[in-house]
Each structure stands twice: as structure tokens, then as C-alpha cells.
Amino acid sequence: MGSPQRPSPAHAFRGTFVHSVPSAPMEILHGHLLGVDDSGTIVFLEQTDQQEQLAKKWGFKTSDIRELSNHEFFMPGMVDTHIHAPQYSFTGTRVDLPLLQWLTTYTFPTEAKYKDSDFAEEVYTRVVRRTLKNGTTTACYFATIYTDTSLLLAEIIDKFGQRAFVGKVCMDMNDSVPQYKENTADSVQETERVQPVITPRFGPSCTEDLLCALGDLAQARDLHVQSHISENEEELKLVENMFPAYQNYTELYDKNNLLTSKTVMAHACYLSEEELKLFSLRGAAISHCPNSNFSLRSGVLNVQKVLKHNVKLGLGTDVAGGYSASMLDAIRKTMIASNSLQINKMNETGLTLEEAFQLATLGGSQALGLDDVIGNFEVGKEFDALLINTKASDSPFDLFSADNFEVIRTRLMIQKI
Numbered sequence: 001m002g003s004p005q006r007p008s009p010a011h012a013f014r015g016t017f018v019h020s021v022p023s024a025p026m027e028i029l030h031g032h033l034l035g036v037d038d039s040g041t042i043v044f045l046e047q048t049d050q051q052e053q054l055a056k057k058w059g060f061k062t063s064d065i066r067e068l069s070n071h072e073f074f075m076p077g078m079v080d081t082h083i084h085a086p087q088y089s090f091t092g093t094r095v096d097l098p099l100l101q102w103l104t105t106y107t108f109p110t111e112a113k114y115k116d117s118d119f120a121e122e123v124y125t126r127v128v129r130r131t132l133k134n135g136t137t138t139a140c141y142f143a144t145i146y147t148d149t150s151l152l153l154a155e156i157i158d159k160f161g162q163r164a165f166v167g168k169v170c171m172d173m174n175d176s177v178p179q180y181k182e183n184t185a186d187s188v189q190e191t192e193r194v195q196p197v198i199t200p201r202f203g204p205s206c207t208e209d210l211l212c213a214l215g216d217l218a219q220a221r222d223l224h225v226q227s228h229i230s231e232n233e234e235e236l237k238l239v240e241n242m243f244p245a246y247q248n249y250t251e252l253y254d255k256n257n258l259l260t261s262k263t264v265m266a267h268a269c270y271l272s273e274e275e276l277k278l279f280s281l282r283g284a285a286i287s288h289c290p291n292s293n294f295s296l297r298s299g300v301l302n303v304q305k306v307l308k309h310n311v312k313l314g315l316g317t318d319v320a321g322g323y324s325a326s327m328l329d330a331i332r333k334t335m336i337a338s339n340s341l342q343i344n345k346m347n348e349t350g351l352t353l354e355e356a357f358q359l360a361t362l363g364g365s366q367a368l369g370l371d372d373v374i375g376n377f378e379v380g381k382e383f384d385a386l387l388i389n390t391k392a393s394d395s396p397f398d399l400f401s402a403d404n405f406e407v408i409r410t411r412l413m414i415q416k417i
Contacts, residue, residue: 006058007062010032010037011035012035013034013036014032014068015032015072016032017075018376019076019376021362023076025354025355026356026357029045031047031048032210033050034074035046035125038239041380041383042382045379055394060114063320071389073388074386076165076362076374076375076377078136078386079327080140080315080376082140082289082359083131083141084319086142090323093323099235104176107162108176109179112145124152126253128162129160138162138365140316140369141167143167145170151411161365163229163384165368170407171208172206173205181401184213197223198215198225200258202227202231212256215258218257225260226265227258227266229271230249230267230297230344231293232269233270234417235297250275259279262369265285266287268306270299276309280310285314286306288315288337289315291322291323303338303351312363313363314359315330316330331356331360334360356413390412
């Protein structure tokens with residue numbers, strides 16, 4: 001007696017698929033068939049010459065297949081590993097100050113407005129819509145210290161169908177804008193309401209008691225952690241003065257149980273060899289935010305050095321230190337940062353565009369601990385994908401009759417949108 005036929009896939013696509021795998025930063029699969037079941041899981045990805053066998057196995061007809069045109073392809077949804085949702089209200093402006101002065105002059109006063117749920121709803125709705133429009137299907141958000149509107153952000157994300165982590169910001173130190181901080185006990189108690197990502201803002205805004213309590217909470221409930229580290233040199237010196245008992249910034253997080261395999265730290269421009277080794281040992285990840293690093297003149301992360309230490313790394317827009325909510329912009333700025341290091345003889349070679357693409361997709365999923373669910377088109381993962389139509393009527397770039405696929409995908413990632 002033969003085995004029962006498998007249920008027909010809910011969707012079947014034939015065409016070109018572009019993704020990353022551990023062995024190749026960009027794999028271009030022309031002439032392939034991909035099937036997706038009712039739950040949104042990829043059940044097959046094979047060459048089209050296997051269509052007859054696949055049709056028998058899965059019980060679909062040729063008429064069930066969605067045929068992509070020559071100017072269309074699928075790529076994985078992009079992963080923004082670091083973005084401040086409340087700062088979207090002043091994105092593209094106010095990048096005239098370095099980090100610490102920028103925080104006290106612009107950011108903290110703006111975030112203090114998010115007690116107002118109407119204001120929060122307007123901004124949060126717009127940032128989620130915009131990031132989705134830009135191809136960000138997964139994001140790791142900072143909210144504010146206000147619990148109710150942080151929960152509102154989560155509700156809006158759920159309504160629009162974006163995959164996301166939302167962190168209620170924790171900070172019990174803020175002498176510059178004293179109305180925008182919490183007491184330690186309230187910060188911990190309110191954080192328990194907004195899971196799953198523990199979010200101490202950064203070292204200078206937290207007492208050691210708060211960091212310790214947040215680390216204990218993350219450890220007890222096996223939660224994700226996000227924060228900032230070594231973004232600029234002034235911040236680094238401030239941490240050294242505030243926490244003299246610790247050897248370095250990384251140890252501050254590590255000794256308080258905040259550096260784990262579920263941690264993603266933004267920036268990391270000035271980590272020492274010793275600190276990178278500790279990141280690797282703990283399995284912690286870094287979010288590279290080159291737009292913000294340039295805009296606030298903070299520093300340049302040496303991505304190749306980080307990767308040589310086997311540290312997980314994804315890309316982030318870091319709105320609004322970064323002036324664009326587009327992950328394609330993050331890819332471009334990653335290339336510029338890499339080129340600048342090569343020009344200044346810091347590295348012999350630069351990153352390739354394919355490697356930057358990998359960081360924005362599979363790398364981001366690895367940084368957030370989601371690489372068993374999304375990041376590429378491996379069978380068993382969710383079909384988290386973008387359908388790219390390079391001849392769309394409102395396309396931001398032009399194609400020419402002689403352009404091959406390599407030219408097309410390069411224009412997509414390099415030309416401005």
C-alpha cells in the first residue's frame with residue numbers, strides 16, 4: 001500500500017530566488033520551484049526539471065504555479081537589528097551633534113512626549129508602515145520608558161504583520177533631562193510587562209543595581225537583551241569613570257548577566273580584541289549601524305575584524321541617529337564604511353556587496369536568534385520573502401536591454417530609493 005499523498009502546497013512559485021547560505025554570501029537560483037504550505041513554511045526548493053516529480057509528491061498542477069517574469073525575483077525579507085521607533089518623528093533631521101549631546105538636546109526631550117498615546121500611535125504606525133514598505137520584515141525596536149505606549153507599539157506591529165522584538169527602555173539615570181528617567185524598582189517591574197527583549201538603554205543611563213536586576217530577569221526568563229556599546233569615544237570614557245571596578249565596557253554587561261547568546265549590542269566601534277573574544281565566547285551579537293556612525297561622527301566599525309572573531313553580526317538603521325529607515329541604505333553605508341577602512345589602510349580588502357547583502361538578511365536573523373525560522377529559503381523555514389519587480393512603474397532605477405541579472409541586483413542595492 002502506497003504512502004498517502006502529502007497535502008498540496010498552498011503556494012508554488014517558479015522563477016529566480018536570491019538568498020544567502022553559510023557557504024555563500026549570495027546564491028542566485030535561476031529556474032527553481034519553491035513550495036509553501038498552509039502554515040507559511042517552505043516545503044521544497046528544487047530546480048524546475050524536478051517539477052514532474054514534485055507535482056506527484058505534493059499533488060499540485062501546473063496551473064497552480066505562480067510564474068515569475070524575467071524581471072522578477074524573490075529575496076528574503078530584510079532584518080533591521082537596531083531601530084528606535086520613537087525617534088522616527090525626527091528622522092532625517094538633527095544630526096548636527098555628537099552622540100551624548102544629541103541624546104540630551106534632541107532624543108530625550110522627544111522620547112518624553114511618548115506619555116501621550118495619540119502622539120505615540122501616530123508615530124509608531126508610520127514607522128512600522130515605512131519599514132515594511134522598505135522591505136524590513138523583521139525589526140528589533142527600542143521604544144521608550146513608558147510601558148503603555150511600548151505595549152501600543154507591539155499592538156501596531158502585530159496589526160501590520162511585521163515580526164519584531166519590542167524593548168521598553170530602562171534608564172534610572174538622566175541628570176540632563178531628569179523628567180525622562182525611572183526609579184530602579186519601577187524600571188524592573190514595568191519591564192516584566194513588556195517582553196521579550198530586555199533593554200537597558202546603555203551603560204551611562206543605568207545604575208549598577210538596575211543592570212544587575214535586568215540581567216537577573218533576562219537569565220531567569222531566558223529573554224533576549226539589546227543595548228548599545230562603545231558607540232563613541234566620549235561614551236567610552238564616561239563608562240570608565242562611572243564604573244571603575246570593571247575592566248571594560250563589555251565586562252560591565254557580562255558581569256551583570258546581560259551578555260548572552262540572546263544579546264545584540266549596537267555599534268561596538270571601539271571594542272578591544274579581548275572584548276571581541278568575550279562576545280564570541282558568550283555568543284553575543286553586534287548590530288552594525290553605519291549610517292548613524294557616520295551621521296553622528298561616532299566611529300567606524302571594522303566589520304571584517306568582528307567576523308574574524310566569529311562574532312554574529314547584522315545590520316541596523318539606528319533611526320534616528322541614522323537618517324534612513326531603509327535596510328538597502330544600511331547595505332550601502334556598510335559598503336562605504338568598509339571602503340573607508342580600506343582607503344585608510346586599516347584593511348587590505350573591503351567587503352563585497354554580496355557579503356553586505358548577507359548581513360542584512362541571514363546575518364540579521366542569526367544576530368536575533370531567528371536563523372532557524374527566517375533569513376533564507378531553506379526548507380523548513382518560514383517563507384519570509386520580498387518579491388522584487390525591477391520593472392515596476394514606480395521603480396527608483398532604470399534598466400536597459402543589455403542588463404543581465406548581476407547588473408539588475410547591483411542596481412537594486414546601490415542606487416538610491
